[in-house]
Amino acid sequence: MxxxxxxxxxxxxxxxxxxxxxxxxxxxxxxxxxxxxxxxxxxxxxxxxxxxxxxxxxxxxxxxxxxxxxxxxxxxxxxxxxxxxxxxxxxxxxxxxxxxxxxxxxxxxxxxxxxxxxxxxxxxxxxxxxxxxxxxxxxxxxxxxxxxxxxxxxxxxxxxxxxxxxxxxxxxxxxxxxxVDITHFNPELFSVRDKETLRKELSIPLNERVLIFLGRIVADKGIHELIDAFTQISEKIDNITLIIGGDYERNLDPISPRTENLLNNHPKIKLLGWIKDVRPYLSISELMLFPSYREGFPNVVMQAGAMGIPVIATDINGCNEIIIPGKNGIIVPPKNTVRLEEAILNYLNGDSQTFSAETCRKLIIERYDxxxxxxxxxxxxxxxxxxxxxxxx
CATH class of the missing domain: 3.40.50.2000 (Glycogen Phosphorylase B;)
Incomplete structure (x- = not known):
């Protein structure tokens, strides 16, 4: 006492x-x-x-x-x-x-x-x-x-x-x-002008479709599959950009030199390092990609949902509890580049109309406030x- x-x-x-x-x-x-x-x-x-x-x-x-x-x-x-x-x-x-x-x-x-x-x-x-x-x-x-x-x-x-x-x-x-703090993670806090300013700072055109990954840059987060899928998609669709927010952990779970080279040099990948406030970057994104191999209960997936953004995530602990397929995201098998690429392409080619920002946010508020x-x-x-x-x- x-x-x-x-x-x-x-x-x-x-x-x-x-x-x-x-x-x-x-x-x-x-x-x-x-x-x-x-x-x-x-x-x-x-x-x-x-x-x-x-x-x-x-x-x-x-x-x-x-x-x-x-x-x-x-x-x-x-x-x-x-x-x-x-x-x-x-x-x-x-x-x-x-x-x-x-x-x-x-x-x-x-x-x-x-x-x-x-x-x-x-x-x-x-x-x-x-x-x-x-x-x-x-x-x-x-x-x-x-x-x-x-x-x-x-x-x-x-x-x-x-x-x-x-x-x-x-x-x-x-x-x-x-x-998740639903008052902090609120898409209404970011105006059209805010979003346009950030896009300009990142050299992302207004007509560009923005995808985002937030997390440690390690193999267990599915970085190899993510980068392989994205590089193949970027050859088929011109107006997409992938934002990567996170730090390397080379001493614990390093990624391959090939993948690291793509992260650093691919013209359509914005490697931003650790981001203190992820909300502005979520506000200009229309889809989060989270192909992790293992999780407890991933905060960034809830944060994306609170910002009204659907998530393509793997069928693992936590992710498959937060994501309700067809309502606030898509579930794919872990360690499967082909299925991840298919899900992203399907979303970009029409499935995006399935999801509403209001539903994504509501599902988080009701369960994880x-x-x-x-x-x-x-x-x-x-x-x-x-x-x-x-x-x-």
Missing amino acids: SEKGYKKIIRVTTVSGSLVGTLKGQFAFMKQFYEVIGVCSKDEELRVLSEREGVRTVGIDMTRKITPFKDLKALFQLYRFFKSERPEIVHTHTPKAGTLGLMAAYLAGVPHRLHTIAGLPLMEATGKKRILLNLVEKLTYACATNIYPNSQGIYEFVKQEGFTNDKKLKVIGQGSSNG QKIIWKLLHEEYERVLSSNTSTSC
Whole structure:
């Protein structure tokens, strides 16, 4: 219990982007009911979170790779911090923060140890690496008292793999870790003049049809299939441009030199790097392409929908829950360039008339307005705090 009498909740992620971006607004909302502390690796973004949402933040360095010595150091630092703070709840996000944070919370005697699963890298792993990641996942869940897959697909996958007891698992609402801010992602905020100005800045003619991809530039996001499909389509249709917003992660999941060369040099591809505010770019786009291999619950797909934009996405966790084929998008098989190209061509050659901006936006508002997610999570915290959860692994 904090000095103010509020129950204390510590939220832990590996890097600051998850706290500052993915969970934006959630800390300020929860601060009405609890003392909330954010923990992740040290960087300048932690200060941004503190100032914006009015909560305390603490930097404890964690890596996204397997680094035994650094991991042990982080585990000890987390343990000491939890022991001194004595929170009622530790709630972790992201794989590494989940493993280290929940182990430390268990050792420190934290009564309620919650973990949100928002994507599983092991889905694409094979051989010895898959065996190791499976063991780590089971250890993580063993140390948790409650586990929240952020999509129904991940819920079923975790059950199927036998990673944990079914009784620990629960999906909050209809999925997503934080929903989408429908007042922020609103197409009405951007005028015709705004759109024309941005097109001019990007050297995109007014008659050009704009497609967009937002995400990390890695193999798992389907970048190879995306670029192959687009380059073939651009030979058949002249007036199309593809905007790519995202950073490379060459040390974790690099793409091929051929694909990287096309990204950098294709005349119809606008490679913009990481985009702080994606809304203006969505406002000039008519279709999002998201051919990822694996997801938890992809925020950019919800954001596109809130901006009234249909999405061609793969038949994977999260995407196939957000997208209702024929209403707000199209579903294609993952790792299938031919089917992706067909879907894009069909859209450009007439299927675009099937989708309305109003329907795309309405489907997001009804299911994923972040205020609904926050309310449901608050109710879950209250339920957990009133329960007599065992502290044993």
